[in-house]
Amino acid sequence: MASAGGRLALRGIRPPTKLPTLSPSRQLPVRICANPSSVPSARYTSTTTSQPPNESTEHETQSSVDPAEIRHFDGLASSWWDPYGTSRLLHLMNPLRHTFISRCRATSAKSASSAPSGQLRYLDVGCGGGIFAESAARLPGTASVTGVDPSPAVLAVARAHARRDPVLLEPGRLEYRNAAVEQLARPEGPGQQYDVVSLFEVLEHVSYPAPFLQSVMPHVKPGGWLVLSTIARTWTSWLTTKVVAEEVVRMVPRGTHDWSKYVNESELRAWFAKQPGWDNSQTMGVVYVPGMGWSEVRGGEGFGNYFFGVQKSIS
Amino acid sequence: MQRRVPARLSCSFHRTPRHGASRRGFASEATSASTPGPEPELYDVVCVGGGPAGLSLLTGLRSSPATSHLKMALIDGLDLDKGKMRNPSPESYSNRCSSLTPASVSYLKEIGAWRHIHTERVQPYQEMQVWDGVTASRISFDSNPSHMSTIATMVENPNITTALLTRLTSLSPSTAIFSPSRVASIALGASTPKLDLSSWPVVTLADGRRLAARLLVGADGANSPVRTFAGIESRGWDYDAVGVVATLKLEGLGRGGGGHKVAYQRFLPSGPIAMLPLPGDMATLVWSTTRKRSTILKGLGTGSGFAHMVNAGFRLEAVDIEYLHQVAGEKGVAAEAEIADEVAWRETHTRWDESKVPMRVVGVQNSSIASFPLRMRHADTYTGERVALVGDAAHTIHPLAGQGLNQGQGDAAALAHTIARAVEQGQDIGSLLALEPYTSERYLANNAMLGVVDKLHKLYRVQSGPLVPLRSWGLSAVDSFGWVKGWLIGRAAGI
Numbered sequence: 001m002a003s004a005g006g007r008l009a010l011r012g013i014r015p016p017t018k019l020p021t022l023s024p025s026r027q028l029p030v031r032i033c034a035n036p037s038s039v040p041s042a043r044y045t046s047t048t049t050s051q052p053p054n055e056s057t058e059h060e061t062q063s064s065v066d067p068a069e070i071r072h073f074d075g076l077a078s079s080w081w082d083p084y085g086t087s088r089l090l091h092l093m094n095p096l097r098h099t100f101i102s103r104c105r106a107t108s109a110k111s112a113s114s115a116p117s118g119q120l121r122y123l124d125v126g127c128g129g130g131i132f133a134e135s136a137a138r139l140p141g142t143a144s145v146t147g148v149d150p151s152p153a154v155l156a157v158a159r160a161h162a163r164r165d166p167v168l169l170e171p172g173r174l175e176y177r178n179a180a181v182e183q184l185a186r187p188e189g190p191g192q193q194y195d196v197v198s199l200f201e202v203l204e205h206v207s208y209p210a211p212f213l214q215s216v217m218p219h220v221k222p223g224g225w226l227v228l229s230t231i232a233r234t235w236t237s238w239l240t241t242k243v244v245a246e247e248v249v250r251m252v253p254r255g256t257h258d259w260s261k262y263v264n265e266s267e268l269r270a271w272f273a274k275q276p277g278w279d280n281s282q283t284m285g286v287v288y289v290p291g292m293g294w295s296e297v298r299g300g301e302g303f304g305n306y307f308f309g310v311q312k313s314i315s
Numbered sequence: 316m317q318r319r320v321p322a323r324l325s326c327s328f329h330r331t332p333r334h335g336a337s338r339r340g341f342a343s344e345a346t347s348a349s350t351p352g353p354e355p356e357l358y359d360v361v362c363v364g365g366g367p368a369g370l371s372l373l374t375g376l377r378s379s380p381a382t383s384h385l386k387m388a389l390i391d392g393l394d395l396d397k398g399k400m401r402n403p404s405p406e407s408y409s410n411r412c413s414s415l416t417p418a419s420v421s422y423l424k425e426i427g428a429w430r431h432i433h434t435e436r437v438q439p440y441q442e443m444q445v446w447d448g449v450t451a452s453r454i455s456f457d458s459n460p461s462h463m464s465t466i467a468t469m470v471e472n473p474n475i476t477t478a479l480l481t482r483l484t485s486l487s488p489s490t491a492i493f494s495p496s497r498v499a500s501i502a503l504g505a506s507t508p509k510l511d512l513s514s515w516p517v518v519t520l521a522d523g524r525r526l527a528a529r530l531l532v533g534a535d536g537a538n539s540p541v542r543t544f545a546g547i548e549s550r551g552w553d554y555d556a557v558g559v560v561a562t563l564k565l566e567g568l569g570r571g572g573g574g575h576k577v578a579y580q581r582f583l584p585s586g587p588i589a590m591l592p593l594p595g596d597m598a599t600l601v602w603s604t605t606r607k608r609s610t611i612l613k614g615l616g617t618g619s620g621f622a623h624m625v626n627a628g629f630r631l632e633a634v635d636i637e638y639l640h641q642v643a644g645e646k647g648v649a650a651e652a653e654i655a656d657e658v659a660w661r662e663t664h665t666r667w668d669e670s671k672v673p674m675r676v677v678g679v680q681n682s683s684i685a686s687f688p689l690r691m692r693h694a695d696t697y698t699g700e701r702v703a704l705v706g707d708a709a710h711t712i713h714p715l716a717g718q719g720l721n722q723g724q725g726d727a728a729a730l731a732h733t734i735a736r737a738v739e740q741g742q743d744i745g746s747l748l749a750l751e752p753y754t755s756e757r758y759l760a761n762n763a764m765l766g767v768v769d770k771l772h773k774l775y776r777v778q779s780g781p782l783v784p785l786r787s788w789g790l791s792a793v794d795s796f797g798w799v800k801g802w803l804i805g806r807a808a809g810i
Contacts (some may be wrong), residue, residue, distance in 0.1 A: 083746070083747050083748040083751075091748050092748075094742075095740040098740055098741065134741070134743070135740060135741030135742055136741055137741070138738075138741040138742070138743070139741045160511070163506075163509075163510060164512075164513075164514055164515075164743075165529075165743055166357055166510055169509075169510065
């Protein structure tokens with residue numbers, strides 16, 4: 001399979017053939033604007049995720065999800081909740097996700113709130129083993145959390161782990177769906193939409209971000225937020241996430257990331273500026289310092305991990 | 316799959332750790348023990364042990380907005396209500412007193428417990444006199460260098476626990492208190508299709524009631540059953556020494572009167588002797604000494620012989636004190652008159668500065684003499700999956716710096732803050748990851764204090780050789796540098 005060859009090249013830690021530039025005036029990214037059907041990309045995989053029988057209610061549609069990515073995360077499922085295992089960095093990052101969401105929501109607190117009751121509905125896309133979904137479901141200000149992930153093995157871990165906490169088993173508090181976001185029913189009104197739709201560490205695993213984001217956006221309630229975290233495509237991120245994290249320190253399993261899939265903050269901001277009905281974008285750059293954990297770094301979005309949030313207009 | 320362990324094992328505290336204490340729970344197939352019995356009641360926090368550390372933790376959680384809603388239970392083998400201080404006599408003080416640092420006092424204020432303290436029974440002190448019993452080299456601490464009015468505050472332990480208990484039971488929602496109630500066993504819960512409690516410790520009480528804990532707190536003392544359950548090792552050593560305590564009546568209010576109180580500590584080769592002020596003309600004694608000498612001292616009873624020994628302990632030479640113990644050891648209570656004569660005669664041949672030693676003891680409160688073994692212990696870690704240790708369950712310290720109870724208060728404050736932060740971030744408060752900041756915040760600080768106090772103990776047991784002039788020089792040098800003393804007082808005050 002051609003796509004496997006592309007990944008192998010990166011596994012050999014060969015430097016990227018085309019140099020990324022830190023300049024914000026970089027040309028518009030090809031990938032994010034590309035219409036997938038018109039690009040004969042070696043990496044493009046059009047697939048229909050096979051559904052387990054009990055998930056037959058989900059729509060059978062095209063998914064943005066690369067099956068190789070699903071296989072990779074299936075393999076990581078067992079260690080997902082080991083705080084000293086391969087997901088440690090995600091566990092440590094989790095509190096910052098709540099910090100960022102609170103910060104985003106605070107910018108619009110004075111205007112009409114998306115949730116007058118104060119009880120938020122969350123949709124966590126690419127929820128994995130449920131690190132964020134569980135934590136959101138425990139917060140007192142949460143009405144419900146829906147986690148979706150296309151990897152059946154990872155979702156089985158999420159469901160099994162939630163059984164350890166009676167609070168999460170309260171009816172309606174936390175629900176998992178084994179699906180890609182494209183397979184969710186298109187919401188028919190604000191009652192079916194969410195106050196917070198999150199894509200944490202997901203975008204860098206998606207082959208075609210633009211159509212993927214477009215399939216996520218309808219799920220956000222007017223006044224609600226789409227929040228994500230991902231990694232900028234820079235020399236620094238290539239060095240830290242591919243070479244140091246995967247090859248030298250082996251902190252992250254080899255093959256977790258495909259550097260060429262990374263999306264820059266400037267690209268996201270420019271893309272959302274063109275989407276009607278979306279504004280108030282927020283950014284927070286973060287850096288992992290061994291021994292100290294994650295911390296916010298002003299301008300960090302220019303070279304590594306960052307959070308990005310954008311609000312759907314109320315109109 | 317659940318693997319049932321033999322019933323014999325499920326009734327004991329011990330569970331074999333497979334991957335070391337800090338990783339427990341991840342090999343659940345081998346470690347979970349499903350105990351038969353009624354469905355356990357689920358709690359967020361179950362605290363075993365109602366001493367100052369455990370009570371302070373629960374009160375701290377209950378009085379913080381982030382954690383006040385948690386469902387909590389307290390288990391203690393003793394009747395906590397019966398142990399409460401009621402209409403205490405101003406003439407009589409408990410022999411179990413602690414020197415609370417300003418940091419501990421401010422935490423007790425923060426959680427609303429201090430207003431329930433019998434404040435007429437607490438005694439702040441503003442000066443500390445510490446000297447070497449072999450070379451007479453001296454260091455004096457007073458509060459001026461760091462602009463504090465109080466170095467520490469003497470409080471009876473029952474006064475602290477009564478105040479905490481009163482505060483805790485006045486807060487809502489109410490905390491379930493099982494007391495007196497013995498813990499019969501601790502084992503991991505069962506996994507059912509409905510709910511997976513295989514990572515939850517389930518405490519079975521002697522009467523068969525069962526409590527499942529999202530977070531089980533071991534505030535259960537030096538021989539902590541919770542620590543044993545968690546498979547956390549505690550390492551250290553016993554000193555060949557015991558602490559003798561007593562409540563004393565002095566000839567007056569103290570050298571500085573009632574408004575300026577002084578704590579005294581003299582390092583003798585057999586161990587430090589300390590006298591700490593209580594209100595009025597009362598004081599409390601902590602005399603660390605050898606096992607043999609402690610038996611001799613206790614054999615004197617609360618008569619005048621004991622008082623003479625204490626007075627000599629702060630004034631006479633080490634050889635004199637040794638001789639007095641010989642006499643007392645041979646004749647016991649009958650030696651009272653002989654000891655009095657010996658002390659009087661030896662005092663005429665000894666020089667000391669009477670203004671820098673405590674006032675003379677004129678009486679010993681009835682049945683107030685007691686002793687406890689001195690130990691140094693430190694657990695390998697303070698946390699496991701769904702387990703946290705506080706106070707003596709985590710560390711036992713030599714009492715010479717009076718830091719034991721303060722360390723427990725520091726633990727309780729740090730754990731309460733860690734739990735509050737975890738709740739605010741939606742974390743499972745029993746998860747290792749949520750508890751991680753607690754261990755990292757407290758472990759090194761406690762370890763440093765344990766180490767310093769242990770080294771001090773060993774340093775001052777030496778009677779001759781090169782260490783003796785060296786330590787005297789050290790003490791005098793420290794005494795002449797204000798900023799070093801300020802730093803030391805700061806450490807001792809926990810700020």
